[in-house]
Amino acid sequence: MNTYAEECFAEIKAKNPGEPEFHQAVHEVFKSVSPVLEKRPIYRKMKILERLAIPERTIIFRVPWVDDKGDVRVNTGYRVEMNSAIGPYKGGLRFHSSVYLGLLKFLAFEQTFKNSLTTLPMGGGKGGSDFDPHGKSTMEVMKFCQSFMIELSRHIGQFTDVPAGDIGVGGREIGYMFGQYKRLKNEFSGVLTGKGVKWGGSFIRPEATGYGCAYFASEMLATVGQSLAGKTCLISGAGNVAQFMVQKLIQEGAKVVTLSDSSGHIYDEEGINEEKLEFVLELKNGFRGRISEYAKQYPHAVYTPFDPNLGYNKIWDHKADCAFPCATQNEINAVDAANMVKNGVKLVAEGSNMSTVPEGVDIFEDSGILFAPGKASNAGGVATSGLEMTQNSQRIMWTREDVDKHLRIIMKNIHASCLSAAEAYGSPGNYVVGANIHGFTKVADAMCDQGIV
Numbered sequence: 001m002n003t004y005a006e007e008c009f010a011e012i013k014a015k016n017p018g019e020p021e022f023h024q025a026v027h028e029v030f031k032s033v034s035p036v037l038e039k040r041p042i043y044r045k046m047k048i049l050e051r052l053a054i055p056e057r058t059i060i061f062r063v064p065w066v067d068d069k070g071d072v073r074v075n076t077g078y079r080v081e082m083n084s085a086i087g088p089y090k091g092g093l094r095f096h097s098s099v100y101l102g103l104l105k106f107l108a109f110e111q112t113f114k115n116s117l118t119t120l121p122m123g124g125g126k127g128g129s130d131f132d133p134h135g136k137s138t139m140e141v142m143k144f145c146q147s148f149m150i151e152l153s154r155h156i157g158q159f160t161d162v163p164a165g166d167i168g169v170g171g172r173e174i175g176y177m178f179g180q181y182k183r184l185k186n187e188f189s190g191v192l193t194g195k196g197v198k199w200g201g202s203f204i205r206p207e208a209t210g211y212g213c214a215y216f217a218s219e220m221l222a223t224v225g226q227s228l229a230g231k232t233c234l235i236s237g238a239g240n241v242a243q244f245m246v247q248k249l250i251q252e253g254a255k256v257v258t259l260s261d262s263s264g265h266i267y268d269e270e271g272i273n274e275e276k277l278e279f280v281l282e283l284k285n286g287f288r289g290r291i292s293e294y295a296k297q298y299p300h301a302v303y304t305p306f307d308p309n310l311g312y313n314k315i316w317d318h319k320a321d322c323a324f325p326c327a328t329q330n331e332i333n334a335v336d337a338a339n340m341v342k343n344g345v346k347l348v349a350e351g352s353n354m355s356t357v358p359e360g361v362d363i364f365e366d367s368g369i370l371f372a373p374g375k376a377s378n379a380g381g382v383a384t385s386g387l388e389m390t391q392n393s394q395r396i397m398w399t400r401e402d403v404d405k406h407l408r409i410i411m412k413n414i415h416a417s418c419l420s421a422a423e424a425y426g427s428p429g430n431y432v433v434g435a436n437i438h439g440f441t442k443v444a445d446a447m448c449d450q451g452i453v
Contacts, residue, residue, distance in 0.1 A: 005030040078127050083108075085443050088161055093128045095133055118414065145176035146176060153184045158392070205388055213378050232322070234318060243285075311335060313331065
């Protein structure tokens with residue numbers, strides 16, 4: 001990291017105490033783009049780094065609602081509108097007990113560059129609440145979503161800010177929020193993405209993040225003359241991203257042997273086939289059950305509870321060819337990364353945002369493992385959200401095949417852009433550097449063109 005970037009990072013860290021995820025994300029980008037800053041002094045003159053790390057707008061509000069017992073409950077709602085240089089703010093809403101302002105600033109910062117990589121006109125944003133839908137009744141979830149949207153509706157719109165889903169926010173929650181927005185604004189517009197296909201949604205949107213990550217991994221393997229066919233794969237998580245990554249990997253001829261949730265993971269040496277995946281879909285999406293039920297349904301599979309005191313996650317300690325973390329940020333630590341190297345993993349593509357701690361990334365890179373950061377490999381979700389916005393604007397609906405074709409092309413182009421930028425700035429084959437530089441330069445140039453705003 002050059003002196004200017006170091007000084008900027010130190011100032012940002014001092015002004016944003018107690019936000020380690022945000023610090024980590026900013027440090028990674030500033031380190032990667034240091035060579036660009038040397039070649040383009042206009043970025044320093046225009047204070048691009050300083051401006052990039054401060055949200056254009058941060059909205060914090062209370063969300064009161066009434067539970068099934070008639071008791072009043074109160075949560076905190078957030079929307080971080082980070083950067084609109086290349087389009088309206090775009091990014092998901094996360095409902096989880098771990099949500100706080102620093103986490104959303106990290107996600108919005110990452111989202112800015114991820115959206116830039118897609119080539120679509122979308123800025124970066126993120127939002128959510130410390131409300132956790134797990135354990136709540138359908139009626140309680142609806143009441144919360146409606147109360148949340150009463151305030152959020154003041155700050156979003158199809159030309160201003162277009163939220164989507166994230167952890168804890170699926171089709172059910174999007175539906176309740178969209179219905180409330182329509183009721184409040186008296187308009188039917190593409191203000192949210194991830195909508196149902198019967199009311200303005202897009203085919204492939206639920207599958208897009210998982211499918212896109214598989215497509216990106218396929219492009220990575222092609223650089224060394226290989227494919228996904230026959231590869232043994234580890235996947236963490238059991239939500240939307242993990243589910244459809246399993247589906248696409250099965251279609252590509254790979255064998256998936258793990259899935260997980262916060263309670264632990266299952267290891268199925270025989271591989272998760274279409275029938276078993278259907279069970280997982282019903283378990284997680286219908287009954288909202290725990291992944292441990294998989295081992296009861298298929299006794300040959302082994303369930304291992306997660307031990308927070310162990311210092312590493314046993315899901316990453318199985319022999320495999322590829323690994324796809326699809327659960328949450330920093331789920332792979334240095335010990336996990338070392339275990340993957342020991343067990344023969346040759347490719348890691350992040351399905352979740354910033355899945356790997358910096359020390360883990362260093363281990364992957366030093367070991368020659370093909371490693372893709374989430375802002376590149378999991379960009380398929382927001383890319384398809386952008387395609388949903390396009391369909392809404394045109395008042396048309398593309399076929400499943402058309403959307404999938406566009407998604408494949410976008411992921412192929414992101415892969416090529418990452419390699420090209422990494423090569424141009426002296427780090428050939430480094431997807432982290434390439435993704436950060438390519439995403440950064442487009443946003444930075446737009447900020448320069450639009451003046452000091």
